[in-house]
Amino acid sequence: MCGIFGCILKEGQAAPIIHAALKRLEYRGYDSVGEATLDEGKLYVKKDAGKIDEVHMRRNLDDLPGRIGIGHTRWATHGAPFQVNAHPHFDCSDPPKIAVVHNGIIENFAELRRELEDAGHVFRSKTDTEVIPHLIEEYLNSKQFATKGNVDSEFINATIAAIGRLQGSYALAVVSTSDPDMILCARNESPLVLGIADNAWYFASDIPAFLPLTNKIIFVENGELVVLRENLLEIRKVADGSLVSRETKLVDWPPEMVEKQGYPHFMLKEIHEQPRCLRNTLRLQEKYLELLPTFLDRAREVIMVACGTSYHACLAASYMFSKLSFLATHPVIASEFTEQHGKSVSIDSTILAVSQSGETADTLAAVETARQRAATILGLTNVVGSTLTRISRVYVGQQSGPEIGVAATKTFTSQLSVLSQLAIRLAKKRGKVSQEEIDLLEEKIEEIPDIVENIVETQEEKVRTLARKYKGKQCFFFLGRGISYATALEGRLKLMEVAYVPSIAFPAGESKHGPISLITQGFPVIFVCPPDETRRTVIGNIMEMKARGASIIAICEKGDEDIIKLVDDYVEIKEGIPGVLSPIPYVVPLQLFAYYMAIERGCDPDMPRNLAKSVTVK
Ligand code: M6R
Numbered sequence: 001m002c003g004i005f006g007c008i009l010k011e012g013q014a015a016p017i018i019h020a021a022l023k024r025l026e027y028r029g030y031d032s033v034g035e036a037t038l039d040e041g042k043l044y045v046k047k048d049a050g051k052i053d054e055v056h057m058r059r060n061l062d063d064l065p066g067r068i069g070i071g072h073t074r075w076a077t078h079g080a081p082f083q084v085n086a087h088p089h090f091d092c093s094d095p096p097k098i099a100v101v102h103n104g105i106i107e108n109f110a111e112l113r114r115e116l117e118d119a120g121h122v123f124r125s126k127t128d129t130e131v132i133p134h135l136i137e138e139y140l141n142s143k144q145f146a147t148k149g150n151v152d153s154e155f156i157n158a159t160i161a162a163i164g165r166l167q168g169s170y171a172l173a174v175v176s177t178s179d180p181d182m183i184l185c186a187r188n189e190s191p192l193v194l195g196i197a198d199n200a201w202y203f204a205s206d207i208p209a210f211l212p213l214t215n216k217i218i219f220v221e222n223g224e225l226v227v228l229r230e231n232l233l234e235i236r237k238v239a240d241g242s243l244v245s246r247e248t249k250l251v252d253w254p255p256e257m258v259e260k261q262g263y264p265h266f267m268l269k270e271i272h273e274q275p276r277c278l279r280n281t282l283r284l285q286e287k288y289l290e291l292l293p294t295f296l297d298r299a300r301e302v303i304m305v306a307c308g309t310s311y312h313a314c315l316a317a318s319y320m321f322s323k324l325s326f327l328a329t330h331p332v333i334a335s336e337f338t339e340q341h342g343k344s345v346s347i348d349s350t351i352l353a354v355s356q357s358g359e360t361a362d363t364l365a366a367v368e369t370a371r372q373r374a375a376t377i378l379g380l381t382n383v384v385g386s387t388l389t390r391i392s393r394v395y396v397g398q399q400s401g402p403e404i405g406v407a408a409t410k411t412f413t414s415q416l417s418v419l420s421q422l423a424i425r426l427a428k429k430r431g432k433v434s435q436e437e438i439d440l441l442e443e444k445i446e447e448i449p450d451i452v453e454n455i456v457e458t459q460e461e462k463v464r465t466l467a468r469k470y471k472g473k474q475c476f477f478f479l480g481r482g483i484s485y486a487t488a489l490e491g492r493l494k495l496m497e498v499a500y501v502p503s504i505a506f507p508a509g510e511s512k513h514g515p516i517s518l519i520t521q522g523f524p525v526i527f528v529c530p531p532d533e534t535r536r537t538v539i540g541n542i543m544e545m546k547a548r549g550a551s552i553i554a555i556c557e558k559g560d561e562d563i564i565k566l567v568d569d570y571v572e573i574k575e576g577i578p579g580v581l582s583p584i585p586y587v588v589p590l591q592l593f594a595y596y597m598a599i600e601r602g603c604d605p606d607m608p609r610n611l612a613k614s615v616t617v618k
Contacts, residue, residue: 002087002103002612003028003205004192006070006173006183008228010199014069019061021202021209022073023052027266027404027606027613028103028205029075032086036099038180039066043099047072047086051607068183070173072101075612078109079126089130091137092122097177098136102129103205104169104190105617112165132172135162140178151241155179159186160225163238169361169616171205171220185226186238190616191359191386192220194233196248201228206614207383208402211255216248219385249385253401267405267498267598267605271591275453277400277410278584281417282446288396289418292352292378293426295394296321299350299376302329305337305366306354307615309408309490310415314354316486316583317419323580324433324441325426335618337366342373349375354419356403356411357614358386365618367391380418382411396422405606406613407498409591412490413452416584420445423580444577448584451574455588459571463589466553466569467596470524476501477515477525477550478590479508479541481534487555487583488528491590498605499597508534508541521549526593527567528586531557532579542566555586 003025007014018035033055034047044064048055052073055061072087079085090096106112109128112135117123121134136158139145143154145161155178163172169189175182185192185203195202195210195217202210203226207217220226220235224244227234235244263269296302302321304314314331321327329352332340345351351370355363358381367377371391379392382400389395400414424441427433470476476495480488485507492505506515508527519525525545529538539562542552552567557575564570571589573582598605 002075003073003209004070004101004103004171004173005202005204005209006101006185007068007200007202008183008230009067010230012067013065014067015064016062017213018069018071019052019056021204021213022071024208024211025205026052026073027406029073029612030607031076031081032074032083033061033072034086034088034101035061035064035069035071036088036175037064037066037069038175038177041177041180043096043175043177045088045096045099047088048083049081049086068175068181070099070101070175070183077105077617078128085125085127087129089125089127089133091133098133098174099176100129100133100172100174102132102170102172103616104171104188106131106166106170107168108166132162132166133174135165136174136176151236153179155182156184156225156227159184160238160241163225173203181229183228185220185228187220187224188222189364189387193385194218194220194226196233201233203228207251207253208404211253215251217251218246218248265405265595265606267407267409267595270403270405270410271588271595272456273401274410274413274456274588275449277414278417278449278452280399281414281421282449284396284399284418288394289421289425291394292396292422293429295350295376295378296327296352296422296426297429300348302327302350302352303337303341303345304329304331304352304354305334305363306331307334307360307362309412309493310354310356310363312486312490312493313412313415313419314352315489316416316483317423319483319486320420320423320580321426324423325430326432327426332366334360334362334366338369342369345370345373345375347374349373350378351375352378352380353388353392354380354415355388356382356408356415358383358388359614359616361616361618364388364391380415382414404613406608406611407494407594407605413584413587417445417448420581420584441578441581444581447576448581451577451585452588454574455585459589460592462571463592464596466571467593467600469569471597471600473501473524475518475523476503477511477518477523478503478505478528479511479525480528481508481538482532483580483583484528484530484534484586487586487590488526490583490587491526491528491593494591494594495597497608497611498594499601499603501597508538511541512544516544516548519545519548519550523550524553525550526553526555526590529554529556529560529563530573530577530579530582530586531560532582534579539563539566555589
């Protein structure tokens with residue numbers, strides 16, 4: 001998965017604008033970067049391996065001429081992150097005439113490449129993308145394409161013909177010296193958005209790329225081609241060339257939301273934004289919060305599908321739904337869904353798909369399997385307009401604002417807040433829990449933003465000191481019982497992904513069935529121990545670990561002396577949060593710990609190696 005961006009300006013220079021926009025898309029991938037611009041009929045290109053800042057230092061990405069250009073920030077799928085594999089990719093000509101940037105995977109690229117090589121095309125890279133400019137070149141040279149829907153440009157027709165041959169996912173953009181005033185973009189299964197301004201057209205993989213430039217956007221749908229010229233924006237169907245009309249939408253994310261605002265990293269900024277994001281989740285549109293529980297109530301079976309952090313939110317939610325609403329749900333890792341549940345899903349199944357980006361390929365593939373079997377699809381996402389919102393029967397937008405750090409933080413706690421509200425509403429509908437309990441939960445959920453604020457204000461320094469103390473440890477255990485197992489899993493994922501510390505998370509009760517054999521003197525074990533019904537047994541587990549020499553860090557309630565006196569270190573959470581809501585505040589010290597461990601170990605928490613924000617390949 002990668003980020004693409006491009007623009008046609010009425011005046012000025014495109015390259016610096018593309019460079020700045022790619023920086024805002026860097027969370028989508030950052031192993032190489034490239035730009036191509038058109039000026040006076042000529043194509044100008046710069047591309048290289050490395051993060052955008054490194055490449056800019058070496059090659060100055062701002063000095064390409066021209067008002068028209070395309071750019072790409074890459075996360076390698078086919079072909080190692082070398083300069084030759086960086087986008088844009090070209091046709092055979094030297095110098096090149098056609099340049100393409102692409103996000104997605106062309107599944108039939110091997111066959112297409114063979115066919116094109118047999119026809120004499122010479123490839124420079126190992127990428128799947130490179131088949132696209134060669135295919136366009138082939139159609140242009142052979143003129144073997146049907147003119148579609150009164151399109152009078154050979155280049156557009158050749159591009160439509162080429163796109164018609166592609167299988168897989170793509171958001172792509174093409175420029176050519178044969179039609180040097182135009183950019184063509186197309187999408188299938190990878191996100192593509194247009195930005196509309198008085199003096200420019202833009203396209204990008206994601207909205208944050210536009211925020212300082214415009215707040216007027218148009219979502220491009222699967223199977224569509226966009227023709228951009230200085231005074232023209234046309235959307236056409238690839239299938240028959242027919243014109244599509246689509247209205248412009250306004251986004252209300254302030255541009256400063258994508259800047260760091262004085263924080264050294266987006267991850268830290270986003271951890272600090274959690275109180276505000278959690279408050280937003282308490283003001284979501286009533287109709288959506290009401291509709292989802294109605295569907296859940298009717299469902300014969302509910303399967304929650306998600307990946308990574310979003311899966312941990314689903315796991316926590318399965319405890320919430322069970323305890324509060326007496327609804328059994330199955331949280332399933334999306335990439336396992338088709339194999340595990342594909343055949344058993346039916347019209348009676350309800351799928352709740354949770355995805356911050358709404359574009360995660362594994363989650364969308366699971367939803368597609370379920371859709372084909374007529375299941376009801378419900379969605380929870382942070383990106384309204386994402387594919388997930390378009391394929392869900394009903395969705396809730398969690399309104400966390402853009403999350404730029406690769407590690408999900410604010411979107412996780414907001415997912416949990418929305419899911420707990422859904423569980424409480426369903427509990428009300430089902431009448432299984434007393435009104436008194438519901439009132440208490442509703443009161444407590446309102447307090448959570450303040451409690452999270454208090455953690456960030458009072459415990460951050462302490463967590464930072466812990467990171468200094470434990471930075472050299474080679475492995476950590478994260479243990480929790482009940483819903484805290486989900487918190488433990490998330491704490492472990494954060495530490496592994498940003499600080500590269502291999503770690504293990506287990507339900508605390510399971511630790512003695514094997515993992516305890518790892519414990520030696522000083523082995524660090526982090527216990528998540530809110531004061532719920534699991535506390536007593538967790539204390540037993542702490543003692544088992546302590547007896548074997550482990551160094552224990554507890555995330556516990558303020559003043560919980562039984563735990564505090566047992567452990568080596570602790571982080572306190574303000575009292576009064578019911579266990580079922582505890583993952584929201586209790587994960588925050590773990591996010592901070594991962595962040596400061598990354599800093600102490602010299603890692604960049606915003607751009608962990610090999611990762612990208614949104615995994616749009618299976
Ligand atoms: O956009 P999604 O919520 O679908 O993303 C799912 C995972 O890729 C994501 O949560 C990933 O695990 C994060 N890097 C976790 O910090």
